[in-house]
Amino acid sequence: MEQPDAMYMDYYYDIKRRLEHYPRISAVVYLQTDPAVAHDRLLERARSAESGTPLAYLEDLHRFHEACLPQICREMQTPMLTVNWNAFGCEHELAKMIFTTIEDNQPLAA
Numbered sequence: 734m735e736q737p738d739a740m741y742m743d744y745y746y747d748i749k750r751r752l753e754h755y756p757r758i759s760a761v762v763y764l765q766t767d768p769a770v771a772h773d774r775l776l777e778r779a780r781s782a783e784s785g786t787p788l789a790y791l792e793d794l795h796r797f798h799e800a801c802l803p804q805i806c807r808e809m810q811t812p813m814l815t816v817n818w819n820a821f822g823c824e825h826e827l828a829k830m831i832f833t834t835i836e837d838n839q840p841l842a843a
Contacts, residue, residue: 745805748801757809757811759835760813761806761811761813762831763813765818766795766817766819767819768794772786816830
C-alpha cells in the first residue's frame with residue numbers, strides 16, 4: 734500500500750492526540766471512493782470552494798485515509814465500516830449496515 738505524503742502524518746498525530754480524551758466512538762464509516770471518481774464528482778458539482786482542487790490532492794488524501802483510518806480505529810477499538818462508494822449506494826442499506834455494526838460491537842452490560 735502506498736503511504737501518504739509525510740506532511741499528512743502531522744494530521745494523523747493531531748487526530749490521535751485529540752481523540753485521547755474523546756468519548757468512545759461507536760463506529761467509523763468510510764465511504765471509500767476512488768480519487769478519480771471523487772475528482773469527477775467535484776468537477777460536476779462545480780462549487781466555487783472546490784474549484785482548482787487537483788486530483789493529486791485527492792490521491793494524497795485517499796492514501797492518508799487508507800493508511801491511517803484503520804490504524805486509528807484499531808488503536809481506539811472502534812469498528813470501521815468500509816463501503817465502496819464509487820457508484821454511490823442505497824442510503825437505507827447503508828443505515829442498516831451502520832446500525833448492525835454498532836449493535837454487534839456494543840460492550841456487554843455488566
